[in-house]
Amino acid sequence: MAGELASLRRDFHQHPELSHQEERTARVVADYLRGLGLKVRTGIAGHGVAADLQGSRPGRTVAYRADMDALPIQEKIQVPWRSRVKGVMHACGHDFHLSIALAAAKLLSELKDRLAGQFRFIFQPAEEWPLLKGASGAKGMVEAGVLEAEPPLTAIIALHVAPNLEAGLIRCGSGTVMAGAYHLLLTIVGKAAHGATPHRGVDPILTSALLLNHLQAFLAQQVDARTPKILTFGRIAGGNRFNILADKVTLEGSLRYLQEATRTELLNGLRQLLEGLARTTGAEIDLEATPTYPVLKNDPELSPKAVKALETIMGSQRLKVLRPAMGSEDFSYFAAKAPAFYFFLGVRSPGGRSQALHSPEFNPDESALPWGLTAAAGLLAALSEPDG
Secondary structure (H helix, E strand, O other): OHHHHHHHHHHHHHOOOOOOOOHHHHHHHHHHHHHOOOEEEEEEOOOEEEEEEEOOEEEEEEEEEEEOOOEOOOOOOOOOOOOOOOOOEOOOOHHHHHHHHHHHHHHHHHOHHHOEEEEEEEEEOOOOOOOHHHOOHHHHHHHOOOOOOOOOEEEEEEEEEEEEEEOOOEEEOOEEEEOEEEEEEEEEEOEOOEOOOHHHOEOHHHHHHHHHHHHHHHHHHOOOOOOOEEEEEEEEEEOOOOOEOOOEEEEEEEEEEOOHHHHHHHHHHHHHHHHHHHHHHOOEEEEEEEEEEOOEEEOOOHHHHHHHHHHHHHOHHHEEEOOOEOOOOOHHHHHOOOOEEEEEEEEEOOOOOOOOOOOOOOOOOHHHHHHHHHHHHHHHHHHOOOOO
16 A cells, blocks of 8 residues: 555645645545545534444444644755645645555455454644644544544554654654643733833843843753753744834743643743743733643553554564653643553654654655554554454
8 A cells, every 4th residue: 555655645745734724635534534435524623524434343442543734834845746835834744644544544444344343533633733713623623522432432542753763663652752732922011212212111122031041040940950841932023123122022932841740830930930020120021821732641551552562563673662752742632531542653764864843844754654554554453352
């Protein structure tokens, strides 16, 4: 199925769609699944799609999730299948996730007379921008009841491409997989004044500079260095003219953590820092902290079974040890409701350089696609057996 996998992936890559705009993607997915004879539902939490496959023997109910949305990035790689949509690109591998999930549905549907249990394939919108329209696609699909099944769901699995791992290798294990995250919006309100008379105003640009310096000291000296955490700002905006003090500056960033206690300590400390800085500078400082993703953890009982199955399917030499990543994933909303197992598929060309996710030069190695299919379909078939 390597040719079909590549064809599917390249089609999705050429037609990327942003969060909550996945109309074409959802239509292609639904049509493909209907062509396999699966029972398909559409329009779940926006453009979400779900499809069910029934095996021939009694067994467990298992689910597989793939995310569908792309990123607002202009692609720089010159390949025949490069994005045809200006400023939009599958720079996080969701085109890989989609093609692997569809191929797994096809492979298992062709083998259904030999399979136990039932399988649900979940195609989720809006993983990349959870705050758009108020919720991530995973949260919306959970609230819409996509995990409700009879008999009840016993496992949900998903994979993510890993550009720092050689193509076809699998990174997996138990415990914490990815960080929890908050979206931070800081608004600093000052007082506009002529650039020649700054003493008559309150400079929010200067205040933001002081804030960023104080934050580094706070993280370095007031938070336990043994606790993983990241606090960064990726956007700052303010001011109208070069010779006028701005009246307002906004900063947007993210907080990432692996432990809930660390998150509480960081947010409380940040608020205290802002209160002190406001008193010192005379500016008004408002912090809006919005949870985007919970910490993602693999189920402690399911994970050893899944790893054992992957060893049998892939060979132990292809498996690498899982270490927690500071990236975040809304698959955690599924994991909070059902036993979950999340793993990584290497997509780095052998001997090649690592290509960062969310980069305009992200170019994963398609030789990993059959390995992803083998892992996904094999794991679903193994976990659906009555003995797990």
